[in-house]
Amino acid sequence: MGEYADLRALLQGLRAPMIVAPMLRVSGLELTAAVCAAGAIGAFPTVNARTPERLDEWLSALDQLQSEGAAPYCPNLIIKAPTLAEHLGLICAHEAKVVITSVGSPAPVIEPLHKAGCAVLADVASLAHARRAAESGADGLVLLTAGAGGQTGWLNPFAFVAAVREFYDGVLVVAGGMSHGRSLLAAQVAGYDAGYFGTRFIATEESLAQQAYRDLLTTSSMDDVLLTKAFTGLQTNMLRPAIEASGIDPDRLDESVTPDLAGRLFGDGADGPKRWQQIWSAGHTVSSVDRVAPAAELVAQIVDEYADCAAAQDRAHLSMRSR
Incomplete structure (x- = not known):
């Protein structure tokens, strides 16, 4: 086993312990590069590159940026994607220091990634999945909440x-509810090492x-987020205004739709409105999206809030100890 990143x-080494999440059809080279240059980890699903040639170009550009002092970039491997082996090989040929795995056990990719110098974060949504990923040798877990x-x-x-800290002392990252620097500090107090920021960076x-899509986020709130299985066959947070704009009544969705039926109704080859393309998603933090902004500006805002909250907490502790 080779040396791999701690x-x-x-x-x-980051300006704040934050990762901008890999988002399907949202996270590309430009967003990832802007986040890394601003001092946070930028992540992207490798499938967003569409072709192996384009993925190779993205990885080369991010290698260069990282070598110039930017924060690490982080490819996201979707374990059940048919392109897994090809994308894994490309990552191992480049200079990524950390990789996120999702939609499946990280076990098949941990050894080659470690040999290539990459630490591995695994997405998990249940205690059972967290145990399995930890036992497989994942260096960190992203707890999807x-x-x-x-x-x-x-x-x-x-x-x-x-619950996870009862059996795992590796890195834990919280996904869900991260919107400001104070959210990030609260997560650390709770036992996480870092936070995953998604919805705010769509805009x-x-x-x-x-x-x-970006404009809709600025006018939506968490009351517009609808949890439904209708579009993917799995519990998914979607935006009610986008559902309504597609001609579908969000209050009459069939919650028993199977993944296969959802794919035929709303997938890429469907005749009707397509999930992710016309029917858009958002997390509860959509209430914090008030405008479309440069990614670097958003990172800087979160970093400043985090530093201010940490300093205020330190002052409060000093005050309590002096009494």
Whole structure:
């Protein structure tokens, strides 16, 4: 086994312990590069590159940026994607220091990624999945909790981290509910090492999201987020206004739709409105999206809030000890 990156050391080298989540059809080279240049970890699903040649170009550009002092970039491997082997090979040929795995056990990719110098974070949504990923040798876990955008978790983030900490001392990252620097500090107090930021970064100038999608986020609130199985066959947080704009009554969705039927109704080859393309998702943090902004500006805002909250907490502790 070769030397591979120390996840906690990578997080300590950031301006704040934050990862901008890999988002399907949203996270591309431009957004990832802007986040990394601003001092946070930028992540992207490798399938967003569409072709192996384009993925190779993205990885080369991010290698260069990283070598110039930017924060690490983080490819996301979807384990059940048919492109897994090809994308894994490309990552191993480049200079990524950390990789996120999702939709399946990380076990098949951990050894080659470690040999290539990559630490491995695994997405998990249940205690059973967390145990299995930990036993497989994952260096960190992303705990997908209630309120995350897209295919979401269902567990309370405080209860989830407490239960996982009973058997796992590796890096834990919370996904769901991260919107500001104070959220990030609260997560650390609860037992997490870092936070996953997603929804707010959809509404950035560099994201791949359609302008109409970005604009909708700025006028939506968490009351517009609907948890439904109708579009993917799995519990997914979608935006009610986008559902309504597609001609579908969000109050009459069939919650028993199977993944196969959902794919035929709303997938890429469907005749009707397509999930992710016309029917858009968001997490509960959509209430914090008030404008479309440059990614670097958003990272800087979160970093400043985090530093201010940490300083205020330190002052409060000093005051209590002096009494």
